[in-house]
Amino acid sequence: MIRRDSYGDRVELEGYAIIPGVLSVAEVERWRAEVDSASATMTDVDAVRDRGSLYAIRNLFDVIPALRTIATLPAVRQLVEPVLGPKALLVKGMLFDKSDGANWGVFWHQDLSVPVRIPDPKRHPDVPGFGPWTRKGGVVCVQPPVTVLERMLAVRLHLDPCTADNGPLRVLAGSHRHARLSDAATAEWTRTHQPIECLCDVGAAIVMRPLLLHSSPKCTVPARRRVLHFEFAADDLPSPLDWHERIPLGGGVAAGRNG
Numbered sequence: 001m002i003r004r005d006s007y008g009d010r011v012e013l014e015g016y017a018i019i020p021g022v023l024s025v026a027e028v029e030r031w032r033a034e035v036d037s038a039s040a041t042m043t044d045v046d047a048v049r050d051r052g053s054l055y056a057i058r059n060l061f062d063v064i065p066a067l068r069t070i071a072t073l074p075a076v077r078q079l080v081e082p083v084l085g086p087k088a089l090l091v092k093g094m095l096f097d098k099s100d101g102a103n104w105g106v107f108w109h110q111d112l113s114v115p116v117r118i119p120d121p122k123r124h125p126d127v128p129g130f131g132p133w134t135r136k137g138g139v140v141c142v143q144p145p146v147t148v149l150e151r152m153l154a155v156r157l158h159l160d161p162c163t164a165d166n167g168p169l170r171v172l173a174g175s176h177r178h179a180r181l182s183d184a185a186t187a188e189w190t191r192t193h194q195p196i197e198c199l200c201d202v203g204a205a206i207v208m209r210p211l212l213l214h215s216s217p218k219c220t221v222p223a224r225r226r227v228l229h230f231e232f233a234a235d236d237l238p239s240p241l242d243w244h245e246r247i248p249l250g251g252g253v254a255a256g257r258n259g
């Protein structure tokens with residue numbers, strides 16, 4: 001019987017949790033400044049734009065290398081370790097930005113694709129269970145087997161308050177325990193389950209299993225909503241694959257396992 005009273009059990013059962021006060025005021029201010037200055041100056045490779053306005057930054061560690069230190073923050077480790085264990089790796093960073101200019105939304109989906117390194121970026125290796133392959137912002141991405149996704153966790157750090165009006169993340173609790181969902185199964189979940197709006201204050205974290213069905217409405221009252229979205233994995237990938245980023249929890253050497 002899973003107990004509901006501990007953080008790790010709650011994430012296991014519901015697929016998400018909202019934790020206030022993970023970033024201090026000073027940290028929020030620092031990362032807001034870094035994100036805004038990067039957004040103003042970055043090249044188009046990692047920028048995702050909506051009619052000219054930036055709404056996401058991919059490959060965030062290439063754009064803001066200092067963000068690798070997120071893996072060393074005790075408050076972040078405390079969210080990751082109970083779920084993935086002490087050997088977890090930070091493997092992906094993104095910024096999601098909603099604003100007056102970029103008021104976007106996304107339909108119900110699971111996060112199925114992960115960024116990887118492969119020996120020859122022009123030829124995808126044949127690894128059982130991995131595929132299809134894509135390329136996002138110059139980085140090779142692949143859908144891994146569900147067993148990999150089941151041992152991952154997203155930590156979303158909020159640089160602005162997230163209200164019912166500025167396009168909060170919505171989740172269907174428990175949907176992550178049903179592996180990869182077909183379009184029909186997703187439609188059934190959305191018909192039969194009540195979505196939960198993940199509202200939180202600035203500095204809060206929302207942790208989420210990537211297989212949790214989630215969506216995001218447009219702002220009804222446009223207000224800035226910057227979220228640093230990080231993904232952690234419990235394990236290495238099978239050779240010759242490696243994570244595109246592999247930053248150990250607690251910091252340390254960020255070199256790839258294969259190189």
Ligand SMILES: O=C(O)CCC(=O)C(=O)O
Binds near residue numbers: 096214215227
């Ligand atoms: O930030 C959001 O509201 C949605 C993000 C999203 O769709 C995702 O993480 O896949």
